[in-house]
Amino acid sequence: MTRYQALADDIEASITAGVLRAGDKLPSVRHTSERRGVSASTVFQAYYLLEARGLVRARERSGYFVAARPRGTLPQPTQPSAPAGGSFAVVDVSERVFEVLESAMDRDVVPLGSAFPSPQLFPLRRLGQCLAQAAREADPRAAIDDLTPGSLALRRQIARRALADGMALSPPDLVITNGALEALNLCLSAVTRPGGAVVIESPCFYGALQALERMGLSAIEVPTHPGEGMDLAALETALQRHKPQAIWLMTSFQNPLGCLMPEARKKALVELATRHCVPLIEDDVYGELYFGEHRPPPAKAFDTEGWVLHCASFSKSLAPGWRIGWAAPGRFARAVARQKLTTTLATNAPTQQALARYLESGGVDRHLRRLRQTLALHRDRMADAIARHFPEGTQATRPEGGYFMWVQLPQRCDALALHRQALAHGISVAPGPIFSASQAFGHCLRLNYGHPFDESMQAALATLGQLARQCISPRP
């Protein structure tokens, strides 16, 4: 542990113990620096980390103060909002999803319903330089060499990072794709046949619902806990009862709940899939956006038999709009590569080379540290704003990573109506029903905290809270 982390932890302990209370001023940087025998910059880093954790706030020209709302005043949901036990549904959700997504793309709308973080959080300048270099120095033959499975230099970099995260991968295990969405779709079509059934989470990423709908697959919805992820007992029942062709889920910072499945459960999940010989498609696009000390290992880290098809991308963590993702499909690697060859053939060659260069050059970890701190800070600001503005009885998850918060409004609230009203006020939200084949979660919202917390964002959250209050007040 570094010095600044140790210092931050000590101060956090004082706040938790009540030694420092809401509104208290932290000792000045110079004072702390002298007393602890560390540099001023270490103290600054510690205070910044505490700010990222939502425990203190800076006031201009006055110093740092213990935050008014230490974590916990906004209740977290503790129960899944969906019925227990796998429910079986034909999927028909696309129209509504498109309507919501299109509304979130307008530049004049506050993007609380957006699926993307702000592009301004990314090292676009440095990436642009790498792309410019790659474009100037490209070997003409690379257009052929970088055909599927993709650039060897890039696959080497991805394998190197995967190794550090507990996954023993090498370049031949990887297929480069047009973003994670293509990886997920290729994996799904490599392991299923039309008419089959697939286990998904409830609530789940709507992209899974759309994929199932398009491929003529049925959804088996398994309840997913806002704190710990998919209910494994319910999953086992579903595996026995429905003989699904695949399981599709997110194990870290799930979209839309933000939940992180504990390591032991990930391990049990992989064992379950392996025992039943069911391919496990793991969507791990938010894994790099952890707020804790270490990257949580994905389920793939526990995969000894090759049943896990791990999918990830750079779109959420490094290079939005570049559409570079990958699959590590285990025993299905060849099948997935062939799906790719017959659908989109290959992935843009110069961009693959540019990303390999960027990763080789070594700036990525510094960028990621900064990105995680920013998102952690935004999470706390979002929680504060919801606690302040939203009606009594509102609950919200406290994600340990990613940029989505799941908000459960009082039961009487209609999230689809709220979505329409908010849009009329220039605010987009993602209503709960788009995350479910059975259109559940009618009183829930997914809110995106990956955008700057400027005045218009603050005002939008206040307006949204007011609209939610009106939702539940008795009609005149």
Place this chain on the structure above:
Amino acid sequence: MTRYQALADDIEASITAGVLRAGDKLPSVRHTSERRGVSASTVFQAYYLLEARGLVRARERSGYFVAARPRGTLPQPTQPSAPAGGSFAVVDVSERVFEVLESAMDRDVVPLGSAFPSPQLFPLRRLGQCLAQAAREADPRAAIDDLTPGSLALRRQIARRALADGMALSPPDLVITNGALEALNLCLSAVTRPGGAVVIESPCFYGALQALERMGLSAIEVPTHPGEGMDLAALETALQRHKPQAIWLMTSFQNPLGCLMPEARKKALVELATRHCVPLIEDDVYGELYFGEHRPPPAKAFDTEGWVLHCASFSKSLAPGWRIGWAAPGRFARAVARQKLTTTLATNAPTQQALARYLESGGVDRHLRRLRQTLALHRDRMADAIARHFPEGTQATRPEGGYFMWVQLPQRCDALALHRQALAHGISVAPGPIFSASQAFGHCLRLNYGHPFDESMQAALATLGQLARQCISPRP
């Protein structure tokens, strides 16, 4: 018509009339320049054009001579090699296609079987500069703005060029895709349901066979004439008999035949599809590679009711490896965009911007002129080599564009065996059966003339001819 074209035409007329014969020396540039009252550079251009047409050849330090083999000494096939009338087949061809494609990717193999032209034919330097500029100057919000249907600036450039080619398109009609292969696949899945049937050409692009196989669709193979494209009478019978969900074909410089459907037939084809309300998926990736005076209009140019889904890309004409294509899906535009949103979401943003810049900057027509001249010259060299080395009875198409020649060997020749033998000699070829759901064309080859005609290419064609001769000699 320009001066140099007029001059070239006059000389070609003299050759056709026998006034100038094989081996005759053309008048010197100075002489012709004085006699015709044109500049020396005009004469050079005319001679170059005649060389591109295969009518004359330059000998170093001696001038230009009428070519030894004026066109016509290599017989062209006049009949389709497939059975007449639509034959119905379940598709199961992918394994063999992959085997052939993989063999053509090895850098040490002479790529006569490759699907790609040489990357060295493209303005990679200038494209790299555009990509570098786009990367440096990109608006961070472009990652969101350029989501499907794609960059407005690029769609505007594509629409502008389409207009010049007789297609009245505007940006909302277009969806940018990861190459034409994605465009074709999205169109196919937007208009078909598993279990249906689709009309394809015989022989046809194997990508169509793979798509049908993957989506669980049956193939109705309609004979395609090496000179004029799909047999429309057989198509009409197939439409009546099998009620297909779509027609998929290439109307210009068809892969693998190289044939160009005449305008009147294209018009009749669109009328037929419209009358039967059958979506017509038109693969037009080689349309820009014409050797005549003008780009032949695609079938889309005759589409008044929106039944034609036109697909094209920059991969063959401008930027290999960049994976930028598009669809103009007529009445299915919205459905195709939604297929894209749920499968690969979007296309690489910086590359779209770079292509828009390149097209705005205006160098593309000069590049295309040079590319067409080079390919036309290669076509004639390929025809010469085949006439010189291949066994008696060999026929080959004389494509008016693109970079594929279809070679019909004597019936006793087994193209699959020849493919394996050639590979053992470091030469790849594309054997006929990979272009047919019913594995027809067992004595045919597709040869790629899009690579430099250097010594190893010349030697490879001689070796290939010898192997083909051995194929048909009586066994000892």
